[in-house]
Amino acid sequence: MSRRHHALMMFLPLLAISVPLSAGAQTATATPAPASNLDAAARREIVGHLSTELRSKYINPVVGEKGAAAITAAATSGAYDRIVDLPAFTTRLTGDLRGVMTDKHLMVFDTSNRPGPSVASMPAGEAGIVRADRLPGGIGYLQIDGFANPWAFKPALDRAMAGLKGSRALILDVRGNGGGDPASVSYLVSYLVPAGKRIGINTIVWRKAGTTNLTRKPFFSEPTPVSFAGVPAYVLTSGNTFSGGEELPYDMQTLKLGTVVGEVTGGGANPGERVSIGHGVMAFIPAGRAESPVTGSNWEGRGVQPDLKVPAADALATTLRRLGQTPAAATIEAASPVSVFTPRTVPLMGGEAMLRRLLAGRAAREPDYTLLPPDISDAGRAAFLDTHRRLQPLGVPQAIQFRRPDGFGFDEFSLVYPDHTLLVAIVLDPAGKFVDLIGPDPSK
Incomplete structure (x- = not known):
C-alpha cells in the first residue's frame, strides 16, 4: 500500500x-x-x-x-x-x-x-495485542485493541495464538479496538480459515487524486503457524469498536467464521490520508473504502450488527454462558487473573540504528529525506521535518536502551544522558524506512 x-x-x-x-x-x-x-x-x-x-x-x-x-x-x-x-x-x-x-x-x-x-500515553501490549488467556473449559481468549502494522503485529499474534493452541472455542475481544491495518486484520482472520485454502477477505478501493479513477488493493488469507479452522469463534464488540476494529467482526460474519456478540459498532469503513490545509490546519480525508468480496459493500454508516445484541459490558459473560460456563465471569480479569501472553523484550530490527542516524544528523539544516519511504506523502515529509526540529536541541546520548514495545506498534527507547533520560517511540516500515517518532519526553 x-x-x-x-x-x-x-x-x-x-x-x-x-x-x-x-x-x-x-x-x-x-x-x-x-x-x-x-x-x-x-x-x-x-x-x-x-x-x-x-x-x-x-x-x-x-x-x-x-x-x-x-x-x-x-x-x-x-x-x-x-x-x-x-x-x-x-x-x-x-x-x-x-x-x-x-x-x-x-x-x-x-x-x-x-x-x-507523549510516550507516556502509549498503551501497553504489543502491536495491539493486549492479552491471551486459556480459560477453564478449554476456551481461548484474545484481546486486540488495535491492528498495528503487520510486521509488528504478526509475530505478536503468532506468539499469542501459539499459547491458545488446542482451544475448543475462541473469543476475540475487540470492544476497545479503534482500528488498524487491514493486512493485520486479514492475518488474524486467516487463523480461522482452513489450512491450505486461500480466500479473499477484504479489498481497499482507493481514488486517484484529481480523477475518478480507482485502484484496488485486495487482502487474502495466508498460512499461519497454527490453525483454528472449525473452532467455534466469537467476536466481542462495543459502540467504540471502530474502523479497522470493525473489519474483524464484519469479515468473520460475512465469511461465516464466527458469531458477533455485543453492541453495534461505530460505522467507519473509509480509510484516508492526512492533508495539510495551511494556517496550522490538517484534515483527514477518506480517499478509500473497504469492500467485502462477499457483500460488495462494507459497514460504513451502519456499523456491524451483532448476531447476539447485548450491552458491551455483558458480552463476555453472555459468550461464556453460551459456551456452557455457569456462573460466567463478567470480566477477563475475573475469568483469568493471569494472561499467557508476554510482550517481547527485544526491539524490532532497525529501530535503534534509525534513532542513531536521526540524532547524528540533527544539526543539519534539513533532515535526510532518504530515510523516508520513496512514496511518502507531503504530510509525511512535513511530519519528518518536525521530528528533525524536535531532535535538534538534543545532544548525543550516552546510551540508547530498549524500553518496551507498545500497543500502537512502536518500539520505545530511553535516551540516557548524564543528568537526565528522555523517552522516544519509533516505528519503521518493512524496508526499514522511517514512519514516525513520538517524543522525546522527559523520563518519569
Whole structure:
C-alpha cells in the first residue's frame, strides 16, 4: 500500500483523528486552546483549500463535492464570520462536513494548538495485542485493541495464538479496538480459515487524486503457524469498536467464521490520508473504502450488527454462558487473573540504528529525506521535518536502551544522558524506512 495512505488507522496517536465528533468536541471543551485571532482572509483560505482537497481526493466524488459546496456556501453566507478561534473553526468545519457527508473518519483539526502525543500515553501490549488467556473449559481468549502494522503485529499474534493452541472455542475481544491495518486484520482472520485454502477477505478501493479513477488493493488469507479452522469463534464488540476494529467482526460474519456478540459498532469503513490545509490546519480525508468480496459493500454508516445484541459490558459473560460456563465471569480479569501472553523484550530490527542516524544528523539544516519511504506523502515529509526540529536541541546520548514495545506498534527507547533520560517511540516500515517518532519526553 502506498505511504500516501493510512489504512483503517484510528489508533496511532498522530492519526487519532477518527473519533466521533461528540468525543472531539468534549476534548476541546475540557482543554480550551488559546484564541488564535483567526481573520477573514485565513478563514477564506482554509475553506478554499479544504474544498479543493475534498473535490480532488474524497473517495466518492459526488459526496466530496457536496461537502465542499456546503462549507463554501456557509462561508459565503457569513456563517463563519464570528469564529476567530482556530480550534473552534476546525470543530465547526468538521461538524458541517459530517452533517452532509456522514463520514466519521472525516475530520479537520488544528495542529498549532493540538497537544503532541507523549510516550507516556502509549498503551501497553504489543502491536495491539493486549492479552491471551486459556480459560477453564478449554476456551481461548484474545484481546486486540488495535491492528498495528503487520510486521509488528504478526509475530505478536503468532506468539499469542501459539499459547491458545488446542482451544475448543475462541473469543476475540475487540470492544476497545479503534482500528488498524487491514493486512493485520486479514492475518488474524486467516487463523480461522482452513489450512491450505486461500480466500479473499477484504479489498481497499482507493481514488486517484484529481480523477475518478480507482485502484484496488485486495487482502487474502495466508498460512499461519497454527490453525483454528472449525473452532467455534466469537467476536466481542462495543459502540467504540471502530474502523479497522470493525473489519474483524464484519469479515468473520460475512465469511461465516464466527458469531458477533455485543453492541453495534461505530460505522467507519473509509480509510484516508492526512492533508495539510495551511494556517496550522490538517484534515483527514477518506480517499478509500473497504469492500467485502462477499457483500460488495462494507459497514460504513451502519456499523456491524451483532448476531447476539447485548450491552458491551455483558458480552463476555453472555459468550461464556453460551459456551456452557455457569456462573460466567463478567470480566477477563475475573475469568483469568493471569494472561499467557508476554510482550517481547527485544526491539524490532532497525529501530535503534534509525534513532542513531536521526540524532547524528540533527544539526543539519534539513533532515535526510532518504530515510523516508520513496512514496511518502507531503504530510509525511512535513511530519519528518518536525521530528528533525524536535531532535535538534538534543545532544548525543550516552546510551540508547530498549524500553518496551507498545500497543500502537512502536518500539520505545530511553535516551540516557548524564543528568537526565528522555523517552522516544519509533516505528519503521518493512524496508526499514522511517514512519514516525513520538517524543522525546522527559523520563518519569
